[in-house]
Amino acid sequence: YDVTIVGGGIVGLATARELLLRHPGVKYAVVEKENEVSLHQSGHNSGVIHAGIYYTPGSLKAKLCVEGLELMYKYCDQQNIPYKKVGKLIVAVEEEEIPRLDNIYKRALQNGCTVTMLDKHEIKDVEPHCKGLKAIHSPKTGIVDFAVVARSYGKQFAEGGGTIRTNFEVSNFKKSSKLDSGVLIQGKDPNQQIHSKYVIVCGGLYADRLAAKSGCEILPKIVPFRGDYLVLKESKRDLVRGNIYPVPDPRFPFLGVHYTPRMDGSVWLGPNAVLAFKREGYKFFDFNFKDLSEALLFSGLQKLVFRNFSAGVNELYRVANMNAQVKLLQRFIPELKKEDVVKGPSGVRAQALDDKGNLVDDFVFDSGKGELSTNMLHVRNAPSPAATSSLAIAKMIADEVETKYQF
Structure with missing residues (x-):
């Protein structure tokens, strides 16, 4: 393969789809250790489409979440994936919380979010059983089944010519003997081997261990x-x-x-x-x-x-x-x-x-050192709200890949 994505979660599948849409003539594969995609974080989450309210204005998380929300709704509409814009209240129930709530409201406005501030009576109009002193209302916050979204990304990727190989647990990365410049991806099963010119790793819960296999630092853990x-x-x-x-x-x-x-x-x-x-x-x-x-x-x-x-x-x-x-x-x-x-x-x-x-709050890309570093890119951290932001994150990773590998 020309490009192999390790990890069949929502970020890996979104990245695979984005790269295929940009460069359809390239031979792609996704490898996933389970017998189907999106079984872990992508299938075990709250299902909230976040609006980008909390995050520091100007930060990557804020930008990607606000952009990702719009992309997510548009994608779901195009693919007929059901969702609901049920909205969200962030509720201050004690006086000491009100200054913090006011600061979050300012952040939300700076981030370009659609929000309004409600008093204790207006809260009841949105949530009749909710009690609070003051609340931020975000009408654009929604819910969706992100496992369905992830599988849709995978389906589009496969229909576009990409290959998804399940039950392929990566055990090691080595220099390829079949490619002048490339990576041998070895599976836990000795008969599983893939030679790929470039490798992008979106390993989720195993991101640090997979990174260590190709010469990256242990941190972040x-x-x-x-x-x-x-x-x-x-x-x-x-x-x-x-x-x-x-x-x-x-x-x-x-x-x-x-x-x-x-x-x-x-x-x-x-x-x-x-x-x-x-x-x-x-x-x-x-x-x-x-x-x-x-x-x-x-x-x-x-x-x-x-x-x-x-x-x-x-x-x-x-x-x-x-x-x-x-x-x-x-x-x-x-x-x-x-x-x-x-x-x-x-x-x-x-x-x-x-x-x-400290909780690592931003995205971390890593290629490590040594002979594999020029052919590998590890997404070491794709923090919440990664599912909401998955299409925006995929665009960012694809940009990184194009710059690093000069696609």
Whole structure:
């Protein structure tokens, strides 16, 4: 192949599609370790099409999210993929949250988002059961099934002449013996080999390990965090119309619990954020010694835990105690009761950390050093909201590829 993309998640498939559309005469492949695409982060997420409200004005995340939202709606319309513009409220329930909410509103306007500020009476017009002092309303925030979107990218890629090879778990990268300048991609199965002139790696939860196989630095390190959701009982779904989010607290690394309607009509509540004992550990008792020991021995995680020890203990407590989770959710909808919810699904987030314990908040591209560096590009970090931004991210990666490889 001329170009091989490692990773059949939403970013890898969007990138493959974008490159094929730009350069249709090139021979492409996507390799994916599972028996189908989009099974992990792309298929285990909240399904929210984000508007780009929170992010620092002028940042790549802000730009890509605002652009990605418009591209996503346009793509779904073209491909007849169902979505709903259910909107979103970011709600201040305490006086001390109002200055932070006001700052987020200013950011949103600078980012070009469509938002309005609501008082406590206007909140009821949007969410009749929600209680708050003040809220930002984002009518363009929507929901979609991102696994369906990812598979659509893959279908377009395959129909355009690209090859998708599933059940191909990459074990190593070496210099190709068949190409003057190229890479041999070796699968876990000794009979699986691909020779490719260029390789783009969108490895998600395994981005750091795949990068290390071709001579890249160990940092940023991927640490898996599991998020567990509760689900509203069907008889109580009328409590929620759209997304209801908290005002982020800068003292804590993660957002906090929120209400998220789904395309199937269900409503997810959560998530928490706890260290996963396995990179693809969707259940509490899923365990992998290598994954866990690697995370616990990483100085960056140790520093993050030390700085956020009490918050981490509270997160673990809420895993064991549903009442504690419900109590947080009652800040926004006081009439919610424990009897109204059941345990729901989980997702695992590939959180990139530096050695100082900081969440890596921007995109990281890496080619490493050595004989493979001129033929490889690793997407080491594609931070949330990567699914919303996937088409915009794909354009950025394709630009990078064109510059690096002089397509």
